[in-house]
Amino acid sequence: xxxxxxxxxxxxxxxxxxxxxxxxxxxxxxxxxxxxxxxxxxxxxxxxxxxxxxxxxxxxxxxxxxxxxxxxxxxxxxxxxxxxxxxxxxxxxxxxxxxxxxxxxxxxxxxx
Amino acid sequence: xxxxxxxxxxxxxxxxxxxxxxxxxxxxxxxxxxxxxxxxxxxxxxxxxxxxxxxxxxxxxxxxxxxxxxxxxxxxxxxxxxxxxxxxxxxxxxxxxxxxxxxxxxxxxxxx
Numbered sequence: 001x002x003x004x005x006x007x008x009x010x011x012x013x014x015x016x017x018x019x020x021x022x023x024x025x026x027x028x029x030x031x032x033x034x035x036x037x038x039x040x041x042x043x044x045x046x047x048x049x050x051x052x053x054x055x056x057x058x059x060x061x062x063x064x065x066x067x068x069x070x071x072x073x074x075x076x077x078x079x080x081x082x083x084x085x086x087x088x089x090x091x092x093x094x095x096x097x098x099x100x101x102x103x104x105x106x107x108x109x110x111x112x
Numbered sequence: 113x114x115x116x117x118x119x120x121x122x123x124x125x126x127x128x129x130x131x132x133x134x135x136x137x138x139x140x141x142x143x144x145x146x147x148x149x150x151x152x153x154x155x156x157x158x159x160x161x162x163x164x165x166x167x168x169x170x171x172x173x174x175x176x177x178x179x180x181x182x183x184x185x186x187x188x189x190x191x192x193x194x195x196x197x198x199x200x201x202x203x204x205x206x207x208x209x210x211x212x213x214x215x216x217x218x219x220x221x222x223x224x
Contacts, residue, residue: 032211043116043215044155044202089155098143098162098206099170100213104154 004092006103013080013110020076021106023090027071034091034100035064035075044089047075080110115139116216118203124222131190133219135203142208144186146170146178148199149218155202161186162208193223 005024013019025033032051038044048057053068061078077084087107091100119134135144145160147170157170159178167178175197179187186205190197200220204213 034211034213036215041217043217045215046212049211091155098160099157101157101171102147102155104152 004090004101004103006088006090006106008106009104010107011109013108015081015110015112017080017110018076018078019080019108020074021088021108023073023075023103025071025073025090025092027069030068030071031093033066033068033073035073036089036091037086038089038105039086047088075106077108080108082110082112084108085110116203116205116214118201118216118219120219121217122220122222124224125190125193126224127194129190129193129223131193131221131223133188133190133201133203133221135186135188135205135216136184137186137203137205137214138184139205139207139214140183141205141210141214142183143206143213144180145204145206145213146176146186146188147202147204148172149202150199158188158201193221195223197221198223 035047036044048064050066055066064075066073087105089105091102094101116137125131142163146158147155149155161167161180177189200218202218203216206213
């Protein structure tokens with residue numbers, strides 16, 4: 001099983017703060033890197049799928065960057081809002097492209 | 113919108129019982145997956161299926177089996193439930209050549 005590591009494990013910020021967290025993955029045989037958001041009592045939903053080194057993706061106040069050579073991706077949230085509170089998971093295909101290995105997630109809590 | 117549904121949100125079973133967890137997707141996806149999520153361990157793949165009647169073991173298949181008789185339905189079976197199978201179980205589906213996995217809302221199973 002290939003290792004996908006996320007840090008920090010949890011984060012508590014105030015509304016309006018910007019924040020970022022990291023996903024580290026094996027840099028050899030890169031195929032794609034996935035980011036998911038999992039809100040409490042809801043289904044995990046895909047945020048980004050990143051495939052190219054140097055890729056930067058954006059969805060509203062959330063953006064992500066990718067460095068395949070060194071094996072990391074950053075997720076940024078600008079001006080955090082309470083509705084951003086969730087666990088953010090990254091995942092890396094292993095074995096066949098169908099299988100994803102997930103990190104343990106970063107749990108973000110945004111308070112007023 | 114893709115919809116993935118799971119038969120129960122919460123389930124309580126006794127040790128030794130046979131347990132069936134059902135997952136249905138409505139988007140004609142070829143691939144379907146069963147994960148379990150435990151605190152500090154992230155999502156771990158139990159089994160997945162490429163297509164009808166095709167299955168492959170994931171990272172933690174011991175104590176589980178699966179059935180895929182119809183394309184839209186993927187069942188996870190606990191032949192003889194044990195307390196260490198108490199967990200959140202998530203089903204997901206994906207197009208054969210797609211990237212994104214679509215998740216169900218999860219079933220929280222407690223085995224007493």
